[in-house]
Amino acid sequence: MSLGIVTTIGQKCKRCYSCIRECPARAIRVINGQAVVIEERCITCGYCVKVCSQNAKQVLNDKDIVNSYLLNHKTYAIIAPSFPASFPNLEGKLISALRKLGFHYVGEAAFGADLISNYYIKYLEKTDNKTIISSPCPAIYNWIEKYFVDIVDNLAKVVSPMIAMGRYLKKNFGSDIKVVFIGPCIAKKSEYRDENVSDSIDAVLTFKELKELFTEKNIKLDELDNSYFDPPYAYMGKAYPLTGGLLKTTNRHGDILEKEIIIVEGKDRVAEILQEIADKKIQSKFVDILFCEGCINGPAIDSSLNYYSKREKVISYIEENINTFDKRIWKSTLYNNRDLDLSRKFKPRNQRRPEPSEEQIISILAKTNKHSKSDELNCGACGYPTCREYAIAIAKGLAEEDMCLPYLIDKLEMANKEIRETQEQLANAEKLASIGQLAAGVAHEINNPLGSIMIYASLLKKKLEKAFNDQQSSEDLKLIIDEANRCKNIVSNLLNFARQGKLRLSKVNIRELIGDIIKLVRVKPEFSNVFISENYETEESIIEGDADQLKQALLNIIINACEAVETKDDKQVIINISKNDEKLIIKISDNGIGIPPENLSKIFTPFFTTKKIGKGTGLGLAITYGIIKMHRGDIKVQSELSKGTTFIISLPLTQNYSTEN
Numbered sequence: 001m002s003l004g005i006v007t008t009i010g011q012k013c014k015r016c017y018s019c020i021r022e023c024p025a026r027a028i029r030v031i032n033g034q035a036v037v038i039e040e041r042c043i044t045c046g047y048c049v050k051v052c053s054q055n056a057k058q059v060l061n062d063k064d065i066v067n068s069y070l071l072n073h074k075t076y077a078i079i080a081p082s083f084p085a086s087f088p089n090l091e092g093k094l095i096s097a098l099r100k101l102g103f104h105y106v107g108e109a110a111f112g113a114d115l116i117s118n119y120y121i122k123y124l125e126k127t128d129n130k131t132i133i134s135s136p137c138p139a140i141y142n143w144i145e146k147y148f149v150d151i152v153d154n155l156a157k158v159v160s161p162m163i164a165m166g167r168y169l170k171k172n173f174g175s176d177i178k179v180v181f182i183g184p185c186i187a188k189k190s191e192y193r194d195e196n197v198s199d200s201i202d203a204v205l206t207f208k209e210l211k212e213l214f215t216e217k218n219i220k221l222d223e224l225d226n227s228y229f230d231p232p233y234a235y236m237g238k239a240y241p242l243t244g245g246l247l248k249t250t251n252r253h254g255d256i257l258e259k260e261i262i263i264v265e266g267k268d269r270v271a272e273i274l275q276e277i278a279d280k281k282i283q284s285k286f287v288d289i290l291f292c293e294g295c296i297n298g299p300a301i302d303s304s305l306n307y308y309s310k311r312e313k314v315i316s317y318i319e320e321n322i323n324t325f326d327k328r329i330w331k332s333t334l335y336n337n338r339d340l341d342l343s344r345k346f347k348p349r350n351q352r353r354p355e356p357s358e359e360q361i362i363s364i365l366a367k368t369n370k371h372s373k374s375d376e377l378n379c380g381a382c383g384y385p386t387c388r389e390y391a392i393a394i395a396k397g398l399a400e401e402d403m404c405l406p407y408l409i410d411k412l413e414m415a416n417k418e419i420r421e422t423q424e425q426l427a428n429a430e431k432l433a434s435i436g437q438l439a440a441g442v443a444h445e446i447n448n449p450l451g452s453i454m455i456y457a458s459l460l461k462k463k464l465e466k467a468f469n470d471q472q473s474s475e476d477l478k479l480i481i482d483e484a485n486r487c488k489n490i491v492s493n494l495l496n497f498a499r500q501g502k503l504r505l506s507k508v509n510i511r512e513l514i515g516d517i518i519k520l521v522r523v524k525p526e527f528s529n530v531f532i533s534e535n536y537e538t539e540e541s542i543i544e545g546d547a548d549q550l551k552q553a554l555l556n557i558i559i560n561a562c563e564a565v566e567t568k569d570d571k572q573v574i575i576n577i578s579k580n581d582e583k584l585i586i587k588i589s590d591n592g593i594g595i596p597p598e599n600l601s602k603i604f605t606p607f608f609t610t611k612k613i614g615k616g617t618g619l620g621l622a623i624t625y626g627i628i629k630m631h632r633g634d635i636k637v638q639s640e641l642s643k644g645t646t647f648i649i650s651l652p653l654t655q656n657y658s659t660e661n
Helices: 018-022 047-051 063-072 091-101 110-125 138-147 149-154 161-173 207-216 245-249 267-278 307-321 327-336 358-367 387-395 405-467 471-497 510-522 547-564 620-630
Strands: 006-008 028-031 034-037 057-059 075-079 105-108 178-183 203-206 261-265 286-290 506-509 531-536 542-545 572-580 583-590 634-640 644-652
Touching: 018 028, 018 047, 047 057, 063 075, 063 178, 063 203, 063 207, 075 091, 075 161, 091 105, 091 207, 105 110, 105 161, 110 161, 110 245, 110 327, 138 149, 138 267, 149 267, 161 178, 178 207, 203 207, 261 267, 267 286, 358 387, 405 471, 506 510, 506 547, 510 531, 510 547, 510 572, 510 583, 542 547, 542 644, 547 572, 547 583, 547 620, 547 644, 620 634
Parallel strands: 075 105, 075 178, 178 203, 261 286, 531 572
Antiparallel strands: 006 034, 006 057, 028 034, 506 542, 572 583, 583 644, 634 644
């Protein structure tokens, strides 16, 4: 697998999505949170490199290749005419530093612009009825070849100044020499590898890489003398890095009233003009396009100067050197190389992905909680200008759902809520476990004396009734026996709460079980005027469980619901059964007095009750909680004062016990 020109350093990528926001080709895909450059879609414009504040984008480095050439070959350096912007006030010293590095020749790539200027004039003269797009910028023709395939034929079949200069050097100094281009453009690294022009340039160094080489070789520019380029010298080709520089070399102009020529710079304007040409809305004969705002603003210019200062440095250098050479020799060199091949070919490399259907887009938006236009915030946090474009990118396999910041915040809030609920459940379970252990111990110790009390009270009652027929004493002893029985029931409940019992698993029909419970409740006189209704949303109501314990748990809740509505005129208890994800959901709702918010977290706590003294032990819901948990289920409560309470019980359809619990 070949290494792309621009790649991502995974450990540095911080999910800011700035590169996605700036990439005109949508050539960056987020994989597990990392913004990965898709090599085949990349147009090597370098914008992702410019905007990445974390330096998480790296450019394929040619320093090792160049060092090898310098050791083993005659190596020629050609420098892009934008170099004064990267090496301000060090222009002559830069040339000396390149020679010190070991370059056999240091020339101006701008002479290549002079070479192609006349070729452009002839090319435009013989082309009719078609808008011609300039082709020196590889980011532009990469973009067209991959994403505007219908206008590939509009590209001028002319090489760039870099390729023209490389061909000139190899023709005049031998095909065995190595030619290294040095400039501010990352896209040039893809151009010299292009099979259509790969005969011209052997390596490309950015200005940043060159400065790294100087540091590694301990070459300090300010300590060197000034020197000048090797011939041939450039004339108006020096203006090539400026907006409209190509037209300057051809003596054409881009006046505001000139209809035949359009000058365009900057990726946003470039996108617009390419679409206009594709839609056949442009009538102009020639469009001169630079992806950056002139080459002086290239992604690897490596300069702290602002745009205007860089422009000024380049213009000043041109003015100082434009007339310092013999123009007759310059013209003669151009004439002697009139047969130099300055043509090239372009071909479509379509990377457009099919557009998703409207149904797909709506479905993807819904997954990120966008169900209507008002839900589409278009905040741009994902790197895409609108939620719709983001959804399209997901459909095309270029984005992930977790890139949406509002969606992530919603998910985080839900996760935090679930964590809080789980923590509350764990705290409650720990509390219940501690109380359960205590209750089990206490119940065990009380059971024995209670048994003795009941036995001897019964014996004494029989003796008194038989010997003395003492009615009062008999009633007193009966009271002792009844209270001892009540204590025994409480102890039994304590043992149940402590989960000392085992599950006796069998197939349990919850629908029938609830039906039996309702019959038991309806015969109680105090609940005769309570309306109990059943609603079954699923035919499947058979689960694996302990019928007796489940009956006790559900009976506790239904009786509580009936008691909660005793002060209401319209007394209603509604039981609903449904199925969800292999679980049976039982909802028991009442329209009673409700539970105060401060009591909601206590209702499953043993001995907590709001009932009158003697009417409840506070163990019913605690026991219910234990039974449901033993069945690996869950129980929740929702309540609103004066409106009622709903208990929601979820029980798995099957238990994964190999033996009885």
